[in-house]
Amino acid sequence: MSREQGSLVVCEQCAMAHRWRPLGHGSIARCVRCEAVLGRGHRMSLTTILALTITATVVFLIGISSDVLVLELRGVATATTLPGAISASWEEGQEIVAAATAITALIAPALFLVLRLYVLVPLAAGRVPRGFATCVRVLHQAGRWNMIEVFTIGALLSLVRLAGLADAVPGPGLFALGGVMVLFAAIESAGLKHLWWHVQ
Numbered sequence: 001m002s003r004e005q006g007s008l009v010v011c012e013q014c015a016m017a018h019r020w021r022p023l024g025h026g027s028i029a030r031c032v033r034c035e036a037v038l039g040r041g042h043r044m045s046l047t048t049i050l051a052l053t054i055t056a057t058v059v060f061l062i063g064i065s066s067d068v069l070v071l072e073l074r075g076v077a078t079a080t081t082l083p084g085a086i087s088a089s090w091e092e093g094q095e096i097v098a099a100a101t102a103i104t105a106l107i108a109p110a111l112f113l114v115l116r117l118y119v120l121v122p123l124a125a126g127r128v129p130r131g132f133a134t135c136v137r138v139l140h141q142a143g144r145w146n147m148i149e150v151f152t153i154g155a156l157l158s159l160v161r162l163a164g165l166a167d168a169v170p171g172p173g174l175f176a177l178g179g180v181m182v183l184f185a186a187i188e189s190a191g192l193k194h195l196w197w198h199v200q
């Protein structure tokens, strides 16, 4: 992958600088020195990405407000949501786990969605939002910290481990978070560079 510096793209494998230009559908830009992939031309339009982002926002809200795990032990059922799991870990003295989960599964994905919507809605309407460049930079960072898949896979693993001890079933929240994971992968595959084409 590459890092953007103005209109230049620096290859992360060998640090060779290339001038950036928009790619056609299905084409791949490679480093001239080491052939590492610098970027891909994408078939998704701005409105498609906006639609995916709106869907991801709705599914994310369902994911964080619904039960992720439902446990039944000796006839007593307990269920937990993602924010519930974070506060339970905090109360049990696992502050680092709670903070890491809050950042990677709650704050970064929320920031990712809010900023994407803030940028995409005006762009789709033909306007450039205020603070566009800063938003794209923050989005790049939020994308790095967005690790909802770690929580989802962690919840699935605990489900398997708990299966022998208690009656554990995945809640609707876990299915929703799995859906968010797929939607994020689709949105992120379009990258951020395409946003600049609508501004220039």
Ligand SMILES: [Zn+2]
Pocket (backbone or CB within 6 Å): 011, 012, 013, 014, 015, 016, 031, 032, 033, 034, 035, 036
């Ligand atoms: Zn290279």
